[in-house]
Amino acid sequence: MKIIVTDEVTGEGLALLQRDPRITLDVRLGLSKEALYACIGEYEAIITRSGTTVDKALLDAATSLKIVARAGVGIDNVDVDYASSKGVIVVNAPFGNTNSAAEHTLALLLSACRHIPAANQSLKSGDWKRAKFTGVELKGKVAGVIGLGKVGGRVATRLKAFECEVLGCDPYISAKRAQDLGVRLVDLAELCRSCDILTVHTPLNDETRGMIGAAQLALMKDGIILLNVARGGILDEAALLAALQSGKVGLAAVDVWSEEPPKSETLRQLIEHERMVVTPHLGANTQEAQVNVAIDVSREILSYLDGTPLENAVNLPHFDPAVMDQMRPYFKLMAVLSEFGLQLLKGSLDRVTFGFAGAIAHQDCSPLTVSGLAAMLGRATDQPVNMVNANLVAERIGLVVEEHKSTDGGAFSNLVTLTLEGSGKTRVLSGTLFEGTPRIVRLRDYAMDFMPEEHMLLLSYLDRPGMIGKIGTVLGQHDINIACMNLGRRERKGEAMVVLSVDTPVPAPVIAELQRATDATFVRALHLPSAASV
Template identity: 45%
Template sequence: MFKILVSDAISEEGLKKLMDAPDVQVDIRPGLPPEELKALIGEYDALLVRSQTKVTADLLAGARNLKAVGRAGVGVDNIDIEAATRRGIIVVNAPDGNTISTAEHTFAMLMALARNIPQAYASIQSGKWDRKSFVGVELRGKTLGIVGLGRIGTEVAKRAMAFGMTVLAYDPFLTRERADQLGVESVSVDDICRRADFITVHTPLTKETRHMISGPQFALMKKGVRILNCARGGIIDEKALLAALEDGTVGGAALDVFEEEPPKDNPLLASNRVIATPHLGASTVEAQINVAIDVGEEILNILHDRPFKNAVNLPSLPAEVMRAVQPYLALGEKLGQLISQIAAGRLYAIEVTYGGAVAEREVAPVSRTILKGILSYHHGDEVNYVNAPFIAETLGIKVTETKTGRHKVFNDWISVQLTTDEGTHSAAGTLFNGLGPRIVQIDGYSVDVAPQGTLLITRHIDQPGIIGQVGSLLGAAGVNIAAMQVGRKELGGQAVMVLAVDKPVDAETLANIGQVPGILAVRDVSL
């Protein structure tokens, strides 16, 4: 008999399949104090949570029988993934369960924004009968710009086209072929800003997407554009949005999320051109049931040794396979994360090459970590180790894997090459005895870098004074340099410099570095 503990409020209708299983005992005990939960967890084979329960390393230390943790939802910030992985505990989530609810909420906000519905309702509640103040616009014939065409963005696009809207879309992994299949036009963020009547964002919140809609983007927009954010607070710069509302650039904004939640004294909420909801995107009866059903089915599959699809950490592997590839897993994911941050443009192809000792191993798990590292940088929690190959295929990205003989320098090595519509970038790594994973090549230039923390990577002309100027700018910004590597192929040609720094570099300093004579490109990479 398997024992499953449900420690947060989760739809019992969604848990019905679990509770009806003849070999499963489900205990529903939401709101347990951490000490009591820790005392009980050793009895259970699986734990189901939402966002309230904190699944810490300390809690997992006492979970001697635990095989799986299920998150009824998408985000897993409340679960110590690394600690679970070390103990062989599979963590699964339910990334698809709230897709329709969030897309429908976005479209409800879009329609309310177009027709001033909340403002008109407030007016009539106050006893007025004012029809002139709330004249709206039709959606038919308007242009909707969607920033982020993942699951939710795609569903929003379908609904917009049903209303007769033209859809522009930006996604770093959106190929022309995929755009044609969906009936949308693939464009840049700046093109969306220039052309769209309505703009909605559907990306995860990352270093790259934080404030991706800010002052420069608002400056490009049509007068009276309407803005929506039902994704993550922080994608739209709230201060810049307020300024754009006040100067008339933005005719209205619909917000379901905020940079600070709940918002405190947020001036946006005082504007009569802003409509808002308290992060309700996934708050439907159906979504709560769906995420419970999805995660419950995954838990049953894991307990019964059947295939499962939404593992957040690596799926279980035979012990001998795991022992052989374990050292390469971290290297693979770090290579993916690195290359995704230095490559620009829409991604079309990924080529992974294994050489030397690693080429003699079962490398499929390593390839999954590489794909997850690449795709999750832009698609966040949508991507896991199990679905990464499927997502790459869905996006029309060609993935190839080759094996070669021993490298002339390294006993084993892994190379990852990305091809985008703006060019090709590559990175290679190996394992050094006693040092662990190392990045040994970036775009063909030899380096020796530990793949961790914040790295500043420049491509520049190999000439005197550049390194000193970059160091001075970083020093003036209070950024300490912990390590430095420079790779070049010839005297006076192009070179690559990698600086390990103690904290992220702010946008102004990055821009100043980019203006140094001889600097061709600069990227701030977080690993």
């Protein structure tokens, strides 16, 4: 195999490849686009960091390319979808900088608590001031960790070593995983109210963008210490600046920014604030982390050559082609059911069961189980999750995954049922295909029949006259159009469940208004990206 290295990658990692007689390794740094396009056709693998953009143009020129190895966590510079369409495997190194990021979090926290940057500058400028830099200890503080994945879990362990009481907020971590870490799981509101220190360690996505904003800051204790060493945008920077200026936030430490390098006036004021400790996205910048990511991607390339499973492949399914062809029509259904069910639970997920009934039960359903699991975990972790690594991710977070089969599909020739358990709650939903189109036919013990859409709204309430009108009125007042409605109930004037397809997302204030208008026992706005093209 002929491999090109286009960005700085440590020699310790590349040595693994250089020792293998099957490999010819060319380190060619600083190539212009034109020069890279001209030579890339010779190579079967490319190793990059963030300096090389592996886009459509490069992939089209790379006529022999088999694998893209990104020596780092992020894959923003790789067009993964187009690589997949070309049959090119993409691998990354999601665990190489885990310790580095965790240690940097504690470095920032201690620096903020003991005013180390300001004290250092003061002494270097010739002053001898001590009282001004009186700090606070970590011992006895209540520390909250949002996101207990590979970095957050390590941060929690280190905080406990400083004799902090640690609370955790992570709806995708099992109770057993939290127990193993010695962390008490709570919801976000309780975390905000209880903590003296709060640090975030989640991926940046639709659920986490702006997760810590003005509303959450208002719940916090005066003098709270805030940290963000995860992704810029999770912590609302304008709200943080206002809270620092008002004194609500006592100290803050930030390594990542919504704009890098920061240029806006808000970020300038935030960075210059005297109670802020800041660094320019250095969480992964240690010698050890750079060695680790190089070794990790080199091992992935060797595994590819050896024909063994790739642990960190972003886009590669590993199933018999004949089985995949049989299961392919159901992949969309699995993604929709998983996204729908995960948003219904909204709590700690401990167990997920995939049930297959009817004629489909005679087939190998493992591709469907893994694809559904990947769709579910893809919303929950700070690494890309796919059919290759879904089971590994589930095992790491302590999620129990089961598959049940029955040849009796009842009224349906084929039926897929998803059961989610966690936080003392169970959510059950079933779906099938009608002429190749996904339909959801059961929610809990209600018989339903609706086609999932990208934006949906689900309510449970006591059935009585005028309820549908109230719902329509509230949505109409906020210019939210109802595209379709499905109603289920067990008996007259008993509990009813209504599922609405809407043209636009339903904001949180409208959800609250609907709850007040209907006395609903359950209201949830759902976003199903997988249903957008259904």
